[in-house]
Amino acid sequence: MNSVVAGITYRAVLGRRRVLLLILLPLLLIGLAVLLRAIGSTDENATIKLMQIYAIGMMLPLLGLIAGTGTIAPEIDDGTIIHLLSKPISRPSIAVTKFAVAASLLVLFAAVPTYIAAYIVLGNEAGIATGFGLGALVGGIAYAGVFLFLGVVTRHAVTVGIIYAVVWEGLVGQYVPGAGNLSIQQWAQTFAAQFVTSNFFKSSVGMGFAVPAVLIVTIGSVVWAGQRLRSISLTGEE
Amino acid sequence: MSEPSPATAAAQASPAAPTGVIHDIGYRHYEGPRLGRGAALVALTIQSLRGVFGLGRTARAKIMPFLIGGTMMLPAVVSIALMAVVKQRGVAYPSYALIMQAVLAVFLAAQSPYLVAPDLRFRVLPLYLSRPVTTADYIAAKLAAMALAMFLLIAVPLTVLYAGELLVDLDGPPQTKEYFAALATGVIFAVLLASVGVAIASFTPRRGLGVAAVIAVYLLTSAISGVLVGVLMSVSRDSAAAWAWLINPFFLVDAVQVWLFGTSPNNDGGYPEGVGGPVALAAILVVIALSVTALALRYRKAASS
Numbered sequence: 001m002n003s004v005v006a007g008i009t010y011r012a013v014l015g016r017r018r019v020l021l022l023i024l025l026p027l028l029l030i031g032l033a034v035l036l037r038a039i040g041s042t043d044e045n046a047t048i049k050l051m052q053i054y055a056i057g058m059m060l061p062l063l064g065l066i067a068g069t070g071t072i073a074p075e076i077d078d079g080t081i082i083h084l085l086s087k088p089i090s091r092p093s094i095a096v097t098k099f100a101v102a103a104s105l106l107v108l109f110a111a112v113p114t115y116i117a118a119y120i121v122l123g124n125e126a127g128i129a130t131g132f133g134l135g136a137l138v139g140g141i142a143y144a145g146v147f148l149f150l151g152v153v154t155r156h157a158v159t160v161g162i163i164y165a166v167v168w169e170g171l172v173g174q175y176v177p178g179a180g181n182l183s184i185q186q187w188a189q190t191f192a193a194q195f196v197t198s199n200f201f202k203s204s205v206g207m208g209f210a211v212p213a214v215l216i217v218t219i220g221s222v223v224w225a226g227q228r229l230r231s232i233s234l235t236g237e238e
Numbered sequence: 239m240s241e242p243s244p245a246t247a248a249a250q251a252s253p254a255a256p257t258g259v260i261h262d263i264g265y266r267h268y269e270g271p272r273l274g275r276g277a278a279l280v281a282l283t284i285q286s287l288r289g290v291f292g293l294g295r296t297a298r299a300k301i302m303p304f305l306i307g308g309t310m311m312l313p314a315v316v317s318i319a320l321m322a323v324v325k326q327r328g329v330a331y332p333s334y335a336l337i338m339q340a341v342l343a344v345f346l347a348a349q350s351p352y353l354v355a356p357d358l359r360f361r362v363l364p365l366y367l368s369r370p371v372t373t374a375d376y377i378a379a380k381l382a383a384m385a386l387a388m389f390l391l392i393a394v395p396l397t398v399l400y401a402g403e404l405l406v407d408l409d410g411p412p413q414t415k416e417y418f419a420a421l422a423t424g425v426i427f428a429v430l431l432a433s434v435g436v437a438i439a440s441f442t443p444r445r446g447l448g449v450a451a452v453i454a455v456y457l458l459t460s461a462i463s464g465v466l467v468g469v470l471m472s473v474s475r476d477s478a479a480a481w482a483w484l485i486n487p488f489f490l491v492d493a494v495q496v497w498l499f500g501t502s503p504n505n506d507g508g509y510p511e512g513v514g515g516p517v518a519l520a521a522i523l524v525v526i527a528l529s530v531t532a533l534a535l536r537y538r539k540a541a542s543s
Binding site: 016021036041043049054058062065066073074077156158159162171 | 449450
């Protein structure tokens with residue numbers, strides 16, 4: 001961890017147009033929550049739909065993609081990462097710092113709004129707000145690690161990331177039940193299910209699988225990203 | 239004091255006369271026909287269209303478009319196999335683009351920033367504009383290229399499927415009407431998606447952020463539509479739910495398809511009766527017009543910088 005690197009990264013992510021997307025998505029989630037309240041759909045089913053489809057199914061991977069790749073991929077793209085890498089800071093510690101920044105952004109822009117939105121619709125009935133807040137927190141941290149790693153290994157990190165999030169987790173996950181085991185969204189829902197007591201919600205992956213999976217994927221991604229940074233080659237654009 | 243040389247003397251005699259000379263240093267002159275603005279527009283369109291599929295670019299740039307193009311073919315191949323082996327229809331023509339909407343959205347997101355972002359990022363727009371091409375031509379060429387690419391992505395699998403149906407020769411007449419309805423809808427899909435995708439992508443010179451922004455719009459609209467439909471259906475407000483479907487751009491186009499060609503809806507519950515179709519078509523036209531306006535404004539600014 002290095003506070004100067006963290007400060008520079010925060011400024012780079014929050015100072016550009018990227019931040020507009022980071023703010024827009026949670027704002028719309030809270031807007032939808034207010035709308036549901038206004039039309040009187042304040043039951044468990046509606047809240048869980050909002051959480052499953054919007055918060056966990058769409059917002060979390062998208063914010064993970066923007067924050068996770070945004071902390072490092074633009075610098076690699078520009079070649080300005082060379083200034084950072086030529087300083088006497090260990091490369092794995094740079095990766096850990098960037099991961100910490102991405103994870104903290106996801107807590108702020110994904111997990112907290114998820115809790116607030118669920119709370120607006122339903123209070124903390126049936127543990128939905130706490131459960132999905134926790135799910136978004138864990139899922140956000142895992143996404144931050146994975147997408148940071150993608151940002152280090154490929155120039156097409158965002159494209160590869162959306163193919164994972166949209167095609168694998170979304171499309172394949174709907175038709176092939178086994179695909180859910182390798183889906184961060186499903187793991188996030190497993191964590192949510194620890195608190196949610198509603199009958200409308202069931203998670204498809206067991207806790208015994210989800211906990212080690214999240215730990216291995218997150219730590220593995222950050223460590224591997226750090227190793228890749230030790231021998232990164234900066235090639236020109238296409 | 240030495241005598242001034244004749245050249246200096248001449249310069250002193252008439253200081254206002256131009257002194258620069260263009261030397262002929264032996265480059266070959268172009269003496270062929272000057273093709274003008276129309277040909278430049280066509281060339282830029284074709285060049286952009288090839289680039290969308292990675293043709294004329296590195297092997298790495300070809301992976302993504304061909305992977306996605308291959309994925310688009312899968313349902314057609316599976317359907318032909320179904321027709322040949324168990325004499326049963328697989329995917330219906332009007333459902334094709336709807337079933338594959340996530341794949342189409344990923345292609346749009348992955349490839350539309352390529353069309354506009356590098357030119358903005360490396361500030362080469364003035365180079366285009368120093369030729370007969372105008373900003374309007376540039377926008378038209380980029381939009382046409384993306385729309386053609388999206389149309390190809392939809393039309394090629396449909397055509398393969400139709401050819402397969404004719405060859406397998408199932409009982410009953412071939413579904414020619416459905417095939418052409420799906421092709422016509424494909425044109426609407428292509429123009430709508432291309433204009434929205436290119437317009438969003440043109441606002442950032444960074445490719446990664448452009449990809450994220452385009453997919454964000456698709457995921458956002460489909461998630462909002464999904465949440466509202468789910469909630470409204472669960473409280474039995476089916477007519478409001480029918481409107482909520484239209485927030486997703488793919489179902490918006492499907493509503494027009496249902497209205498124009500009488501195909502069966504591809505969502506559960508159908509679209510708003512009566513004015514639903516015309517309203518959907520008007521919404522599509524408004525979105526296209528807004529996107530093109532946004533592009534025009536964006537490039538008026540970009541061209542002057």
